[in-house]
Amino acid sequence: MAAVDVDGLERWLRLFASSVAEQQDTLTALDAAIGDADHGANMNRGMTAVVDALAATPADDPAALLKQTGMVLVRSVGGASGPLYGTFFLRMAPATGGASALEPEVFAKALRAGVEGVVSRGKAELGDKTMYDALAPAVDALDAALGAGDPLADALRAASAAADQGRDATIPLVARKGRASYLGDRSADHQDPGATSAALLIAAAAAAVAEQGPP
Structure with a gap:
């Protein structure tokens, strides 16, 4: 089962940046309906700044790369997204345990730490x-697939599908957090922008590992 090293993490971040x-x-149109557009x-x-930092300050190990990414996002992304996405990567960093390459279970553990x-x-x-509606089912699906013995690439594809379902499930919901919550019932029938970008994040992880291929 493939382990995710610094190159794999960089590939994930670049793919996420490209998707964004x-x-x-x-994303702006979705946010215009229920947020600040x-x-x-x-x-x-933020992701442009992350990619720029990959070239300007190469990281030696996964933890350093994830920490750098989190700090760049906190500094460069406005609104609530900067602290939330920044915290995601900052919490992932110590969960790697300092490993030079993340075995599937360690990668899954780090992702869950980010979601927490x-x-x-x-x-x-x-x-x-919120974005949690996409992230929560994604990490649950990832853990379930790995527990069933699936390779990481397949498990991440399952996680991405679960994230997409979670994203779509936000459409009928009435927002209870963030700027959208100010709209009350008018926030229903709109797809959440944070859940949408979170689904892109998981899809990029799946694509990055699929590109890596078997060990």
């Missing part, structure tokens, strides 16, 4: 219509 750039207008621009600015960081920072619960 491609979907910037979509800046999620696409904010995320694109999002919960700690944003105080969101499942059904609040």
Whole structure:
């Protein structure tokens, strides 16, 4: 089963940055309906800064790379997304245990630590219509697939499918957190922008590991 090293993590971040750039207008349109209409621009600015940092300050190990990514996002992304995505990567870093390459179970553990960081920072619960609605089912699906003996690439594909389902499930919800919660019932029938970018994050991880191929 393939382990995820620094090159694999960089591939994940670059793919996520590319997806965010491609979907910037979509993310902004979703946020315009229930938020401040800046999620696409904010995320694109942040991920552009992350990719720039990969070249300017190469990291020696996964923990250092994840910490650097988190700090760049906190500094460069406006609104709530910066602290939330920044915390995600900052919490992933120590969960790697200092390994030079993350075995599937360690990668899954680090992802869950990142999601727990999002919960700690944003105080969101499942059904609040936030990025957590995509991330929670993703890490649950990842753990279940790895527990069943699936290779990491297949497990991440299952996680990505679960994230997409979680994203879509936000459409009928009434927001209970964030800017969208100010709209009350009017926040229903809109897809959550944070859940949408979170689904892109998991999809990029799946694509990055699939590109890596078998060990």
